[in-house]
Amino acid sequence: MDRRKFLTILGSTVAALSSAHLFSATPSYGRKLGTLKKAYTFFTQAESEFIEAAVARLIPADELGPGALEADVPYFIDQQLSGEYGAGARFYNQGPFGATTPYQGYQLALTPRQLYRAGIAATDQYCEETYGKRFAQLDPAKQDEVLKGLQGIAGDINLKDVPGATFFNHLLSDTKDGFFSDPAYGGNKDMIGWKLVGFPGVPAMYMGLIGRNEPYHVEPVDLRSLQEAKAPVDEHGHVIHRRAAIPRQTTAPTSRPTDSSYSDDSRPEPSFAV
Amino acid sequence: MGKVFSLNIHELPEEKIMATTLKPVDVVIIGVGWAGSILAKELAQTGLKVVGLERGGNRRQEDFTLPGIHDQLKYDRRLELFENLSRTTLTFRNTTREVARPMRRHGPFPWGEGVGGAGLHWAGWTWRMTPWDFQIKSQTIARYGEKMIPEDSTIQDWPITYDELEPYYDKFEYTLGISGKAGNLKGEIQPGGNPFEGPRAREYPNPPLKRSYGETLFANAARELGYHPFPMPAAQMSQPYKNPDGVTLGACVYCGYCMNTGCEVMAKAVPQTTTLPVALKTGNFEIRTHAAVTRINTSGNRAISVTYIDGQGRELEQPADLILLTAFTWSNTHLLLVSGIGKPYNPATGTGVVGKNYSWHNALPYIPLYYDEGHIFNPFMGAGALGTVIADFQGDNFDHTGLGFIGGNILAAIAMGHGPLTFQPTPPGTPSWGSEWKKALAYYYTRTVQIIGLHDHLSYRGNYMDLDPNYRDIYGNPLLRLTYDYGPNERRMSEYLVSVGDKIAKAMKPSKYAVYGLDAHFNAGAGYGIIHQVGGAITGTTPANSVVNKYLQSWDVPNLFVIGASSFPQISSFNPTGTVGALAYFAADAIKNKYLKNPGPLVPS
Numbered sequence: 001m002d003r004r005k006f007l008t009i010l011g012s013t014v015a016a017l018s019s020a021h022l023f024s025a026t027p028s029y030g031r032k033l034g035t036l037k038k039a040y041t042f043f044t045q046a047e048s049e050f051i052e053a054a055v056a057r058l059i060p061a062d063e064l065g066p067g068a069l070e071a072d073v074p075y076f077i078d079q080q081l082s083g084e085y086g087a088g089a090r091f092y093n094q095g096p097f098g099a100t101t102p103y104q105g106y107q108l109a110l111t112p113r114q115l116y117r118a119g120i121a122a123t124d125q126y127c128e129e130t131y132g133k134r135f136a137q138l139d140p141a142k143q144d145e146v147l148k149g150l151q152g153i154a155g156d157i158n159l160k161d162v163p164g165a166t167f168f169n170h171l172l173s174d175t176k177d178g179f180f181s182d183p184a185y186g187g188n189k190d191m192i193g194w195k196l197v198g199f200p201g202v203p204a205m206y207m208g209l210i211g212r213n214e215p216y217h218v219e220p221v222d223l224r225s226l227q228e229a230k231a232p233v234d235e236h237g238h239v240i241h242r243r244a245a246i247p248r249q250t251t252a253p254t255s256r257p258t259d260s261s262y263s264d265d266s267r268p269e270p271s272f273a274v
Numbered sequence: 275m276g277k278v279f280s281l282n283i284h285e286l287p288e289e290k291i292m293a294t295t296l297k298p299v300d301v302v303i304i305g306v307g308w309a310g311s312i313l314a315k316e317l318a319q320t321g322l323k324v325v326g327l328e329r330g331g332n333r334r335q336e337d338f339t340l341p342g343i344h345d346q347l348k349y350d351r352r353l354e355l356f357e358n359l360s361r362t363t364l365t366f367r368n369t370t371r372e373v374a375r376p377m378r379r380h381g382p383f384p385w386g387e388g389v390g391g392a393g394l395h396w397a398g399w400t401w402r403m404t405p406w407d408f409q410i411k412s413q414t415i416a417r418y419g420e421k422m423i424p425e426d427s428t429i430q431d432w433p434i435t436y437d438e439l440e441p442y443y444d445k446f447e448y449t450l451g452i453s454g455k456a457g458n459l460k461g462e463i464q465p466g467g468n469p470f471e472g473p474r475a476r477e478y479p480n481p482p483l484k485r486s487y488g489e490t491l492f493a494n495a496a497r498e499l500g501y502h503p504f505p506m507p508a509a510q511m512s513q514p515y516k517n518p519d520g521v522t523l524g525a526c527v528y529c530g531y532c533m534n535t536g537c538e539v540m541a542k543a544v545p546q547t548t549t550l551p552v553a554l555k556t557g558n559f560e561i562r563t564h565a566a567v568t569r570i571n572t573s574g575n576r577a578i579s580v581t582y583i584d585g586q587g588r589e590l591e592q593p594a595d596l597i598l599l600t601a602f603t604w605s606n607t608h609l610l611l612v613s614g615i616g617k618p619y620n621p622a623t624g625t626g627v628v629g630k631n632y633s634w635h636n637a638l639p640y641i642p643l644y645y646d647e648g649h650i651f652n653p654f655m656g657a658g659a660l661g662t663v664i665a666d667f668q669g670d671n672f673d674h675t676g677l678g679f680i681g682g683n684i685l686a687a688i689a690m691g692h693g694p695l696t697f698q699p700t701p702p703g704t705p706s707w708g709s710e711w712k713k714a715l716a717y718y719y720t721r722t723v724q725i726i727g728l729h730d731h732l733s734y735r736g737n738y739m740d741l742d743p744n745y746r747d748i749y750g751n752p753l754l755r756l757t758y759d760y761g762p763n764e765r766r767m768s769e770y771l772v773s774v775g776d777k778i779a780k781a782m783k784p785s786k787y788a789v790y791g792l793d794a795h796f797n798a799g800a801g802y803g804i805i806h807q808v809g810g811a812i813t814g815t816t817p818a819n820s821v822v823n824k825y826l827q828s829w830d831v832p833n834l835f836v837i838g839a840s841s842f843p844q845i846s847s848f849n850p851t852g853t854v855g856a857l858a859y860f861a862a863d864a865i866k867n868k869y870l871k872n873p874g875p876l877v878p879s
């Protein structure tokens with residue numbers, strides 16, 4: 001039986017505001033691959049080329065502003081894989097391993113670190129065999145094709161040694177984590193991710209504001225700026241946010257995405273725990 | 275002192291290592307979360323010497339200070355405060371026909387560890403069940419006849435009534451300083467509260483929290499449709515509060531970092547801000563951390579001691595007169611099974627009781643609503659239990675004739691504090707990455723409201739816990755094995771509750787929305803986020819239908835009490851902790867006023 005889902009979408013009543021962008025100053029956001037000013041401790045040279053190319057497709061630099069590459073997300077992933085998470089230190093890793101149902105969660109014998117190592121190698125091998133080039137050397141359209149194939153939503157790429165979708169889902173989720181985590185973890189450089197969505201980071205006291213139907217346009221604050229006493233705080237240590245220099249403007253997306261072949265309409269992961 | 279216990283199971287010597295036996299104490303409490311800390315306070319205050327054994331580390335209020343607490347990666351994604359699964363976990367399968375596999379990572383219901391338990395980082399929805407919930411079986415039969423209960427359902431009435439528990443609900447709510455609005459004061463319906471709740475003796479100790487804008491839209495739509503919206507009872511203080519034990523809590527600032535972590539302004543009632551300081555002040559309560567209990571030792575029908583492994587790897591035996599098992603549903607059931615206390619449940623024959631009647635409930639429905647210009651919700655502002663609720667479709671508050679199921683849900687518009695690491699709303703049809711995803715998220719992050727329901731879930735013959743034959747924890751014990759799936763009642767209920775959700779969503783006039791019901795099967799790889807596991811050591815009227823009596827005292831071993839949601843014969847629509855707290859006070863009263871005067875069974879078997 002299929003997932004019981006009842007879905008209704010009303011007609012979109014979008015009236016786009018001005019099309020001013022989040023970052024109005026610089027016209028070009030893309031960073032060249034391989035120009036990170038930090039040292040990788042897990043990825044090899046070839047692996048870092050793959051990751052940089054892949055995250056630049058997953059969250060691209062575009063007219064809305066910089067993307068995952070510019071936010072140093074590859075470095076974030078590298079650091080996460082170098083540490084506790086990469087080692088699967090808080091996961092149950094004992095065998096036996098064996099046949100599973102689709103409802104038993106992650107059952108590979110691989111730690112996240114091993115999964116990336118195997119997944120990158122297998123994807124590059126697939127690209128070599130199919131296109132005669134490694135992933136990082138493909139043009140963006142081909143790269144998207146490969147990523148969609150891995151994801152298993154459009155096309156289906158069978159990797160050697162590791163399930164493509166499992167690898168892809170880790171990569172996508174870690175990329176988003178790196179885009180929105182506090183910059184202390186090495187990604188979300190200049191709070192690029194937070195600025196994109198209008199998240200203020202370390203919170204102020206909101207009791208006077210909750211309930212209002214009003215935008216909250218402030219300069220976001222991260223942990224480091226507080227630690228360095230660069231953000232103003234009240235007598236209890238709560239941040240006092242500064243109004244944003246340029247109010248954030250957003251444009252409603254077109255009601256119909258041009259390509260929804262790789263949309264994921266399954267039940268979203270929850271943002272609550274009760 | 276003692277032998278060194280090896281943490282590598284492959285190096286375990288053949289013969290049993292002799293544990294070092296410690297000086298006896300009056301009471302041992304296994305697990306220092308909500309239930310454990312309440313019992314510790316109540317018993318230490320009588321002068322008894324109480325030792326709490328907690329397998330996680332110490333967690334102090336000082337650990338949750340500015341600004342470090344505001345870290346979504348650490349608390350919401352890496353789950354810093356949750357069980358470290360490299361030491362122990364459960365195994366899972368949907369049916370007995372499958373081989374259970376370990377839950378290698380947290381997913382559907384990450385559970386707590388460390389002083390305060392999950393109570394430290396709970397969201398704070400603090401409910402009472404209704405009188406109907408305590409008598410689900412007899413009331414259903416009386417109104418609709420036997421045939422309304424699915425054939426293989428094993429639901430049963432509680433041996434306790436709402437009226438008996440009311441004073442203890444009151445005590446828990448006043449100790450915590452719950453913010454809310456009464457809907458039924460001594461039988462009189464109160465405007466603005468839940469008109470379907472059981473009668474309460476007095477108002478909530480604190481007025482409701484402020485209402486977010488999304489909740490206002492929900493409340494207006496619900497009222498238009500003739501329903502009765504009311505504020506969620508919340509463990510966040512709407513104003514500074516001094517509780518009956520003299521402990522002070524601060525007012526909530528709606529910072530939005532609430533669930534999965536502690537609170538820096540002490541505005542959330544957790545063991546550290548309510549029960550624990552009072553228990554520790556007596557001088558009669560000692561907490562030992564990194565103390566993983568592996569067994570309750572018995573002699574005849576008496577529990578004589580517990581065995582635990584400490585942080586240095588030593589195996590220690592702590593004798594006590596009275597043993598309280600307050601280690602949450604998993605460990606409560608697990609420790610009974612590994613200690614051989616009570617008869618394990620066998621689903622094939624329906625005999626035995628330990629592990630029986632596991633249940634849980636999912637978010638049903640889950641409704642994200644997407645708005646366009648003119649509506650901004652600022653999802654990062656909020657509090658763990660900030661929500662507006664309707665109970666018009668809860669329990670038996672509506673006529674089920676011809677519907678083919680019993681029970682229903684509570685339905686809430688929430689503003690729990692949703693940072694972008696875990697809240698990435700994009701309307702259905704949006705690609706999950708690339709420029710289109712980015713554009714949709716940039717627009718909808720601040721323009722999306724969420725509604726979730728929590729539903730009744732019956733217990734069934736095939737949903738249960740036992741010991742796994744294939745996997746072990748690092749202490750050498752078999753893992754707990756969970757066999758579970760949704761039942762026929764839940765699947766039928768899902769369709770109905772989805773249609774109710776759809777009606778309300780439409781009335782809220784978003785530009786887009788989606789209503790999600792239950793998946794085809796429970797999926798241990800999904801991140802459902804609901805930590806309401808019940809059953810396994812259920813309460814009932816006889817040893818044949820339960821593990822513990824109405825005072826949560828073991829039928830088999832009268833100096834052992836098993837306290838927590840493990841005692842629920844089935845789960846209601848309500849988050850369990852209000853009832854867990856009330857039961858803890860109820861059991862504490864029975865121990866102080868009955869058991870200590872005359873140690874022995876409090877209910878004849």
Ligand SMILES: Cc1cc2nc3c(=O)[nH]c(=O)nc-3n(C[C@H](O)[C@H](O)[C@H](O)COP(=O)(O)OP(=O)(O)OC[C@H]3O[C@@H](n4cnc5c(N)ncnc54)[C@H](O)[C@@H]3O)c2cc1C
Nearest residue numbers: 274305307308309329391392393397398399567605849851
């Ligand atoms: C993120 C989150 C949000 C939640 N939100 C809500 C909510 O809004 N409303 C609600 O009603 N409920 C909520 N809950 C559930 C609530 O936290 C629990 O119902 C409650 O804490 C149960 O209390 P307890 O004392 O039974 O268990 P816990 O508070 O979990 O404490 C059990 C303790 O026992 C310890 N332990 C376990 N095994 C052993 C062993 N073998 N030896 C020694 N110690 C052991 C554990 O480490 C733990 O500290 C939430 C839970 C979580 C995790």
